[in-house]
Amino acid sequence: MLDVEVGAVAHGGHCVARHEGRVVFVRHALPGERVHAVVTEDNGGSFCRADAVTVLREAPGRVEPACPWAGPGGCGGCDFQHADHDTQRDLKAAVVAEQLSHLAGIDREITCEALPGGPLGWRTRMRMAVTDDGRPGLRAHRSHEVLPVGDCPIAVPGALAPVLAQDWTPTAEIEVVHDGAGETHAAELLEGERHPGIGSGTAHEHAAGRDWELPAPAFWQVHPGAADAVVAATLDGVGDLRPGETVWDLYGGAGLIAAALAERVGPDGLVVNVESDPDATGAAGRNLADLPACRIVRGRVEKVLDSLVRVGASEATGDRGSRPPDVIVADPPRKGLGRTLAGRIGGLGARRIVHVACDPAALARDVAALAETGYRLDDLRVFDAFPMTHHVECVATLVREPDPQEAR
Template structure:
C-alpha cells in the first residue's frame, strides 16, 4: 500500500480517573464542572420529589418524571420508587439532574455499594456500585440496544461479556488520575464537579495503584497525580502533574504485555498515553479483533487511530508474507512508540496524521485496502471518516468503540455508503461504571 504525505496531529490520549472511560481521549479529571446558565428560570437545585424510576439511559442514570419534568437520576434503578434531590437544573429546562437520596421501594437487583464513597454527593467515578454485577451488564446491554435502535435504526441484542482480570468487578483499574486538593492530599472528584473528595482507597483501582502510597503522600505544588500500574516496571509509576504548562504529559515510558492465544507481545507506551486500563482488556480485544478481521498473508490493512500499535504489531505478522499494514495515529509520541513496537516488521508503516486527512489522501490516490481496523476516540470516527473508509473498498471493517451512541451513528453513516452491520459484541471492560466496550464488524451490503 502506497500512502500519502504526513502532517497535523490528534489529541493525546491520557489516563483518566476511576469511572471515566479511558479510551481515546480524556475527559476533565473525574467529572465536569456543572454548566452555569447566565439566565433562565428559578433554580431547582435542592428540590426533592418522590418519583417512580423508569428505564436506564446512556450516561449512568435512569429516567424519571415529576409533573411533566424529566429527571436524570443517579443511584437509582429501573422500577424503584425513590426520593430524588435535584443537583442541576432550573424551571423550564428540558431535563434536570438528580440523585436518589432515599429508596422507598428497592429493586431486587440493588446491593449495598462496596465502596463508602459511591453515594450521592461523593465520588463521581462509579455509576453502578449499588447494582448487582450481572444486572449491571444487563443494563449496559439495554443501553446498546436503545442507542442502535434510536440512532442506527437497527435491532441488536448483544450480551455484555465479562473481561477476565478483575475481582467481582473490583480491583481492575491499572491507571488512575487522582486530583490534589489545596492541602496537597490526593482524592477523587465528585460527579460533574471540580470538588475533590478525600479517599483512603479506591476499590476499582488495582492493589498496585493503592499500595503505591499515592493516598498517603502530601503532594505540594501539583494539581493531580497519575498512577500507572503497568506490567513493567514492577513498581507502579507515579507522575505528578503540576499543570498544563508544567509537564509534557507523557510521564516517561512503561511496558505492557499482551497475548493472543499462544502469541505474546511486549509493547512500549507512554505512562500517561492511551492504553486499556482493565488488565484483561488489551489481550481480549486483540484476540477478538484478529479473529473477527480474518487477516491473511498478502492482505493490505489500515489500522486507524492505532495508538502505540496494539493491533498493528499482530496484524503485521498475520499478513506476512506479502501483506502490508499502515498505522495512522494523530499523537506523534504514540507513533514514535508504535514505530518502536513494530521495528522488527518491515511490512508496517506509520503516519502521524489526522485520520481524516490521511485516509482522504489515500482515497484521492485511488488506493484501496483489504481490511480496516477503527479504534477511535469516544466521539467516534464521524461520518466523513466512515465515508472515506467505505471508499477504500475493504472486504471487512472491525470497529472498536467505547461509546455505543458514537458507534451507532457511525454504523448508520457506513450504511449510507454500502456497508452493513455484520456482527456486534459488547464487553464489560469498566465494571461498576456505565461504560461499555463494543466491537462491530462491517461488511459490504452486497455480500
C-alpha cells in the first residue's frame, strides 16, 4: 500500500505518481488527488503499477462509477468511469497534446470533441471471454481472469442480452456486433477459428448518407456516431479535392471513406481503396459498385504501394491509374503506419495526407516521420469515440510544404 500524490494523466488510462524515486502508474485516480494505492504489478526497474483504493483528497470531476465492475481489481474495459464526461475529455486531450509534444515536437492546444449520445450505451462491438463453466464475461485489467458480468453499461442497451442468455464453449472468446438495424451477431473464436452463434452474420449500417451491408466481423466504427464524424472530418481535411483527381484510401475497409471521396472526384476521378481483409474488400466491392471512380485493391499496403500508380490500367478505370495521388487518406491499425511506411507514403508527393488514428502515440510518431518528408501538421480533430475508456479517434491533416528546389 502506497500513499502517493497523483500527477498528470499518461497514455494508457492511468496517472503518474512517484514513490521513493520510482514512477507509479495509478489507475482509478485523477490528477491532483492524494490516494492510497495498492501495487498490482511490479517487475522491478523504474516503475510499477497500482490501483487507487482509497481517495484521501478528491479532485474536481470525480464521480461514482456507473458500473460496479469498473473499480480496482475489476473489469479492464473502462479506464475513466470515476471521472465525469467533461473531465474524461480533458484527460484525453491532455494525453494527445503530450504525445504530440514528446514524440513529434509539436506544441498544440487540443480539444476532445464529444459525439452524440453521452458516455453510456454507445458500444456496438466488443470482445467477451468465457468462464470455465461456460458463462460469458469480460476480462479483468491486464489479466486472463474472466468476470461473469450481468451486463455492460457502455454497450448499446439490449445488445448483450442474447449473448448472456446462453452458455458458450469454455475458454472461447465471443465476438459481439450490434448493428445499425438492431440485430446482435455473436460468434465464438476458438483455436483460431470462428464459429457462428447468434444472428445472421451480416451487419447493416447507415453512415455518410448511404446504407452499408458487410460481414459482421469486418471493421466498422464502434461508436454509432463515429463513422459520420470521421467521414466529415476527412472531407474537411482533403480540402479542395477537385473532380477528376486521384485519391488513395489506404486501409479503406468496407469503403466508408472511399464512397465520400468518390462523390468529390466524380466519375472521371479515381479513388483507390486498399484493404487486406477479404471480408472488407468483398463488402467494398458490393457497396461501392454504383461509384465508377472507385477501384478496390486487396493487399497489404506496404506490399502493394509501389504498384498502385499502375492501378486502373484496365477497362474498369481506363488510363487514370497512371497518375500519382493528389491526396492520400490513411486509416491504419492501432500501431500506425510506422516510420518506414510513413516515409514511403510521404515520398509520393501528394499535396495532402489525411491520417485517421485511434492511438495518439502512434499518430505522433507517424506525424514526425511524415514531417521528415516535407509535411506539416495543419489540423487535428480529436473525437471521444470511446467514452469511459482512454481511447480516442483522431483525424490529422498534413499538408506538403513547398520544396525550395522546386520553387526555383
